[in-house]
Amino acid sequence: MTTATLDRPAAGAGARAATGSVVTGIGVTAPNGLGTEAWWAATLRGTGGIRPLTRFDASRYPVRLAGEVPGFVDTDHLPSRLLPQTDRVTRLSLAAAKEALDDCGTGPDALPDYGAGVVTASSAGGFEFGQRELQALWSKGGQHVSAYQSFAWFYAVNTGQISIRHQLRGSSGVVVTEQAGGLDAIAHARRQIRKGATLMVTGGVDSALCPWGWAAHLAAGELSETTDPARAYLPFDAAANGHVVGEGGALFVLENATAAHDRGADVYGAFTGYAATFDGPGTPRLGDAARLALTDAGLNPGDIDVVFADAAADRAADRAEAAALAALFGPRGVPVTAPKSMTGRLLAGGASLDVAAALLSLRDQVIPPTTGTTTPAADCPVDLVTTPRDTTVRHALVLARGRGGFNSAAVLSAL
Template sequence: MKTVFTGLGVMAPNGTSAEAYWAATLEQRSGITELERFDASGYPARLAGQLRDFKAEQFLSSRLLPQTDRVTRLALIAADQALQDAGVDPKSFDDFDMSVIGSNATGGFEFTHREIQKLWTHGPERVSVYESFAWFNAANTGQISIRHGMRGPGSVLVAEQAGGLDAIAHARRVVRRGVPLSVTGGVESSYDPWGWVSHLATGRISTVPDPQRAYLPFDAAAGGYVPGEGGAYLILEDEQAAKQRGAARIYGELAGHASTFDPRPGSGRPPGLARAIRLALADARLEPGDIDVVFADAGGIPELDRAEAEAIADVFGPRGVPVSVPKALVGRLYAGGGPLDLVCALLSLRDAVIPATAHVRDVPADYRIDLVRGEHRSAPVRTALVLARGNGGYNSAMVVRR
């Protein structure tokens, strides 16, 4: 059974639709700016990929706004876009024939911080009743399900940056078990003071003040990453069901996936990323030479970049496959990062172009990777590999093809 992508929805720092985001990626327009939603002048890092001038009330009803954190609003809008792009009218489906499988790593930080402040300053009677669920990682999945009457399997996966790809892979399992359609992907947003401190606590955030030099994946000058907000939701369907309902387009097939977990530090065992790549290729029944481009995880930290470069070179050979990092323009989006890279991969298949990696100048020769820089590369892209790694040892690899 083939599972295919028929709709794309994007809320990213440099574009609030799939086509707007793709155009910004090809034009090398960055969404990384100084934090605007609170005074960050006293913090060591102040840059983030942000959706500026986003007004949820333009898209969502006044009934929904008091119930939802910013991250859930982004999820709802991205899911709406994906359904519209796929030409799906949920009312034409049986309730149990639609599934929602999402990922979120940080939950509703802004909503919870605001309500906790009320608790401390005014007492429990002032705390919103919606605090009981609006903070929760599963709120996005629940609200999308309720909004569209989707009563099929619903899940949320939490694996930091790897979680978005893992959620989409789980949606494939659901479709293969007989549910015709799944809304799947992930988003993030946690830019209040409490959320920002949680980012800084990782010790991996870049403190460079120049937006063009702060996040330099695979560069000799790499010294941290920039967090980003937003992400993507996609419509995944059984191929035959999509054709029978008259789907307007099929962006590509989810051909293979695998997840692994790194061994504990000091064990002497290798990281699990190369194994995840090989298992994903095996799941797709492909050889390394069949892959036309790799969309890298790109940690932006020398030891993480080196480990990923070694995994890519180990599987594909030295400079054996073009590597692209479109997230250099938006930052690392945690659960939203993998789905957003997947949108890039699918549009690369459609348009036969590999996006250049912005701002990177000096890739160490011993990384042995063919990082696409400077100009975009025109190529007949038939098959793409998307990689994601989560803090703590998560690895996820996904193969899509035309």
């Protein structure tokens, strides 16, 4: 990780960052790379992770593509005692949390008691675990249901298992706002730091690639039925016809900036702005969330160097997002990218993975590409980045929309 210092003179958003919350660790489990640097290298190459499902036989379903995390061997990441009590999503979360904590260079022994906590986002909980135990209940009887079903399916289980494994006994929680959850969790962690916490593990990881989860995904009617992985998920494209589901996400170590400086921590960037809105009847409010996040960061639209789009790959939703961006920045007024085109939409993990991409863009001064889409539709006037773009990146805006009307926006800033 490249070192950034916290003591350079700054004003505006930089001054806020110096006294606010900074990211000192990143952990990634993604369909196109396991581990932060492997995923980032694949993303810059434009290497996708969307492929035919292997976690179950999907041959009889109308949709058979997904973004699965490759090469994840459970026993490489978890002790054997945890295997019977954890779902796939919790195992991915524990791996990401360990990488983030190892990356940040500190541990619970160096922190005050109750000074570190966990806030994660989840959309599905331990869906695969829940399916298996419900099958046992219906086919064999209650005596065959695991006692671990009492918590392994639950939305908060990732937070609990991370806090137990790493002795993080501070204020903790979970948020459930679907795709927006990854940003909402980080914002909640920032609130805990403002209240006095020293360090928070935060972000989102999701996985529901099992028949029960697949039935829920299909019921929403938003999945692409295209069988070509390279053409199945086309955000802002005239041929967009739905998205692809994936699993994984990213977790972070968010620290009080002063505490991070005092221990000489390396820093990826600062979480300088955030806002959330809720759509009214026929009134999308993603643009309002973006404007409010900029205000929270003390920035103007011209200060933003890149937008990581929600990128629904639904024609109406893409038009609405493009219109919101045009209203704020002007038509094609800011580079826009959607690296999730390589992974699929990861539920609560998607926005978190975009935050990781934004932070590494700040570090490496490059905007990662959107794949699949080569030319945006005429009614989506965005400057879509389709090959890696070397450029100055000081402030990045990340957008996310959750099913049901949730909108969230976050600003990440270099120091």
